[in-house]
Amino acid sequence: MNKLISLFNTKQQNLCSVFFTAGFPKLNDTEIIIKSLESSGVDFIEVGLPYSDPLADGPTIQNSSSLALANGINLDIIFNQLDAIKDSIKVPLVLMGYLNQVLKYGETKFCQKCKDCGIETVIIPDLPMIEYESLYKDLFAGYNISNVFLITPQTSDERIRKIDEMSNAFIYVVASSSITGAKGGISEKQIAYFERIKNMNLKSTLIAGFGISDKSTFNTACNYVNGTIIGSAFINYLSDNGTNTITKFVGDILD
Numbered sequence: 001m002n003k004l005i006s007l008f009n010t011k012q013q014n015l016c017s018v019f020f021t022a023g024f025p026k027l028n029d030t031e032i033i034i035k036s037l038e039s040s041g042v043d044f045i046e047v048g049l050p051y052s053d054p055l056a057d058g059p060t061i062q063n064s065s066s067l068a069l070a071n072g073i074n075l076d077i078i079f080n081q082l083d084a085i086k087d088s089i090k091v092p093l094v095l096m097g098y099l100n101q102v103l104k105y106g107e108t109k110f111c112q113k114c115k116d117c118g119i120e121t122v123i124i125p126d127l128p129m130i131e132y133e134s135l136y137k138d139l140f141a142g143y144n145i146s147n148v149f150l151i152t153p154q155t156s157d158e159r160i161r162k163i164d165e166m167s168n169a170f171i172y173v174v175a176s177s178s179i180t181g182a183k184g185g186i187s188e189k190q191i192a193y194f195e196r197i198k199n200m201n202l203k204s205t206l207i208a209g210f211g212i213s214d215k216s217t218f219n220t221a222c223n224y225v226n227g228t229i230i231g232s233a234f235i236n237y238l239s240d241n242g243t244n245t246i247t248k249f250v251g252d253i254l255d
Contacts, residue, residue, distance in 0.1 A: 017045060208224075
């Protein structure tokens with residue numbers, strides 16, 4: 001069974017995931033970041049595939065992608081890094097990238113590489129649902145890869161319910177109608193959105209992201225969803241502190 005789904009079968013509250021950009025701050029930091037996050041107690045990790053035009057990402061993650069690309073990172077290196085540690089970690093890993101990266105690399109080759117290094121879940125924000133259904137659903141299923149769809153405050157109830165039916169990992173609840181980035185506290189408008197989603201009684205695990213940055217926003221969001229993904233705040237932390245004190249970052253959120 002998909003490790004992420006197994007996790008959700010045993011834990012459904014206060015799930016904490018952290019996003020990082022592969023190849024940042026340094027080319028070969030992937031292993032130390034993943035192992036440090038795992039030992040810190042995060043439930044799953046989102047590995048970002050650096051891209052030159054990351055449409056969903058704000059300045060912080062855009063900058064980390066640019067620096068990672070300047071460091072020489074590419075998909076082959078990332079897959080090799082993940083393959084090298086797959087037998088020494090238990091924490092589920094999720095790959096987050098963009099459709100053009102998959103197309104350029106080759107869809108089948110991408111799926112095979114994911115399978116080889118133990119990746120069972122991907123997030124491709126710019127993959128339209130209609131294209132997923134017609135072109136990728138069967139391909140992904142053949143490699144036991146689950147696709148994660150995103151919803152926003154503007155997503156209709158009808159579309160949310162269809163996404164719920166098609167999802168077998170989790171639904172990414174985008175906390176605001178904007179790009180990624182720490183934005184301070186959670187607003188009343190966002191809480192109303194979370195309440196709307198919660199009251200729909202969806203079958204899928206709900207993980208919120210975009211603007212979740214600290215213990216306060218984590219705890220507030222977890223009142224309405226099953227967990228959160230923290231991204232830009234962690235990238236900023238790595239920029240300021242490097243990889244030596246990752247456990248402190250996670251501890252400040254979970255303790």
